Amino acid sequence: MNNPDDQPANPGAGQRWEKAVTGAGAPKAAGRKPAPPPAPEPLYEKHQTVHNQRINGPFRRFKWFVMLVTLAIYYVTPWIRWDRGPYAPDQAVLVDLANRRFYMFGIEIWPHEFYFVAGLLIMAGIGLFLVTSAVGRAWCGYACPQTVWTDLFQHVDRLVDGDRNARARLDKAPWTASKLARRLFKWLIYLAIAFATGGAWILYFADAPTLFREFFTLQAAPVAYATVGVLTATTFTLGGFMREQVCIYMCPWPRIQTAMLDEKSLIVTYKDWRGEPRGSVKKAEKKPGAYGDCIDCLQCVAVCPTGIDIREGPQIDCITCALCIDACDRVMKDIGRPRGLIDYATLEDCEAERAGEPPRSAWKALMHPRTLIYSGIWGGIGIALLFALGVRNHTDLTVSPDRNPPFMLLRDGSVRNAYTLKLRNMESRPRDMEIALDGLPGAVLWTDTIAQTDAARSHVLEVGPDQTRTVRAYVAAPSGTARQNFSFVLTSRDEQAEQDSSETLFNAPGGE
Template sequence: MSDGIAKEPIQLYEARKKIHPKRATGSFRRFKWIVMAITLAIYYITPWLRWDRGEFAPDQAVLIDIANRRFYAFFIEIWPQEFYFVAGMLVMAGIGLFLVTSVVGRAWCGYTCPQTVWTDLFLVVERYFEGDRNARIKLDKAPWSFDKLRKRVLKHTTWLIIAVATGGAWIFYFADAPTLLRDLVTGQAHYVAYATVAVLTTTTYVFGGHMREQVCNYMCPWPRIQAAMLDEDSLVVTYNDWRGEPRTHGTKKAEASGEAHGDCIDCNACVVVCPAGIDIRDGQQMECITCALCIDACDDIMGKIGRPTGLISYSTLNDYNANMALATDPESATLNPDLVRDKDGKFVDAIKHFDWRIFLRPRTLLYFFIWVSLGLALLFALSQRDRMTISIQHDRNPVFVTLKDGSIRNGYNVKILNMIPEKRLIHLSVEGLEGAVMTVSDIEGAPASFATVPVDPDQVRSLRVFVRQSPENIKSGQTPFSFIATDQQSNEVDTYSTVFDAPE
């Protein structure tokens, strides 16, 4: 029965509050600039690098040639049947990600993830046209004017240019970059190229310019997986409340009154620089990408008020718990930062600090061993792989033919694969079949025990080969023998075992 009082509906979803991160300065921010410059340069420049493979192969250094089913990476050429090399590299990337995460948390997310890199780039553009945090907040609240419209148009136009360049750079990995660029500009490229550019332009513009941290929080699975990769000795961005609490806004006033106070002055500098909009002082959170900009912001404030840096730092859970135990009053069970300082105000020797030996714990060593082993195995397989192969398919109907002179003939479909960008002359012969001669289609000459077959660069040569055995040498049933393909110039040999069928 209603009591006549209107109730507020329960809100199950809170609308996003736009984040305006302030520009940070410091060592981690400089490191992020360097990483951003390197990763963007690799992405945009790589398709334009050239690599001479001779006149019969493309000269683009990195090329995913879907039409011809090839993958080129500088001196390496991968064929479809060698896709296990690509799979191996992907496994190595996964193990490497586990290794990095177990050591320094979400360093991938904070520094090298494409979402982070392009969001940083878009923020640079936004700051350039609209100013830093306070100016952008003020502009958002301001009514529309010519100046606001001008800034927004310039910002979004630049974002779109970056987004188009991003989509364009991606398709250059799949075709000769200069040729494809000319076709794109003149309208002669395939519609798939334009569609791909359009899709990647849209996603880059929306993800980097508008959704930003929402991609990390709601779309990316890694924040939920990373917890399984961390342990008590993993380095993560940590607010050291054992020295920061209790917070105070007036340090001098608190010192004069003799009140217990920590180093944190509650300035919120760590909050306003965070691209995820979180407060690291609330502890570890799924949204944190460990970009360490809060460390730069806090260290800057600590320097200004004459306190040691490191109030926010990379720390392990074990070190944090040990330091918390030192700073906790055993009687009141409250934090007392005076317990971690001596009479001169310096930290006591018992305080736990970063120790590089945490990198040598069993988990990281296991990941590193697996990662290195995979890399060495791939390099060994790459150095030992065949660059010429043959495959044979015996005729099924009829399996043999009896000729008028009593000899028996078998037919075979032979494929010779030349996996180098040079023309080869392959010596094809049979071994293990006494008195056998063969005839090769498309190659003139009398039946013989061998034939010389030219094979074009990076091509498969398909042949019809007929093997004939004289009556005096025929054995009933199936006789095993081998086809042998030899490149007499490089001495590379490949052998394929098959059978010769004769009447029972």
């Protein structure tokens, strides 16, 4: 509690002291309450549901094409069959986790060949850089899974609720039995699409017809049901309700892409020097030359799937789907003005066009050094991967020497070392393979299935199709053999006669 003796003697100073201590801004006699503190500024804008309008045009038709192709690839691919012979699965694309294999039509990737997968991922990353540096977020606008499924769900909205104005009215309408029934019907379609999406995903990891039958007869593994449940929930939520919020807030790519764009990148651009000041057709007729080409019809905003106004300039929310170009071109055609008020253009070309130069073709704008460099790197990696696939060996050998003990002395004075060999047959048929010694004069070998009395410089073993056979091998060298390197050589005994070798160490007494 404050001591009254500590208050200033000067009355004016006392009032100031009271204000400072109590925060009172007005005398109590006035009967007013202190003004409340200002509300903190919100960090996030309240979400506004985006109801984009139906539009037709070349970019919309291309978006239809990409959506249909990508969805067909995703849902149909697990059902495509591919004959690899009697010893390999006949599913065209299969991620066989149990046997650690990845099959894609005629290509089979083993765990030790993960560099092929790494190469494909690098190609995907560079391809994304290439597309972004050339035409902005075109990947986001057409082929991103979030965009594809969002587009699909938006078509469901139009099918059930009608076009933009009808959906907006239904949102504002009170909840009635009719609205509830319509919503439940639409959400049921959402759920069916989401379930099909999750169900298709698990078919890539097992034989599709078998897993499909086991799933609906409740015989599949629990992980299959858990995976379908998670993917169904995420597809239903992200595609049905969050939509553009994923692109704007959750996806990191809009922030990353800015480092790959410059004044030479093609992006969807509003040519403000041509469109401003905005005015209706009637105003333009009354005052020729006083208004630009933009009649402020808001069609570019109405068709945008993220609900932005492209006329405000480049924005992080823009996914470069170019539907606003279709809408604006249609309006320009209707009012008899040239197309291209909103168009794919580089900022460099926009400045040149503003100065009166003729517009440059978009194809010419793509031909700048950065695009060519990205294309060269992307193509070079692809050619290197194809070459590696073409010349790769389908026979592989791995050797691991025993560390403890490093060697043993036998009765006759010879020195024996033990090794674990892994003979890999990457063909979809059984093969006879010869394992032989190269170097280490006078040495012989035998295995855990071959008696020591049958020891020789080489032996023939059978390796099953698409299998790795582990062999326990023993190598004995004459007394007095020094510590030295030698090699195991594996040769397939067929028309291919593929060969692989692995150098290792032979330990002996007196070695360092």
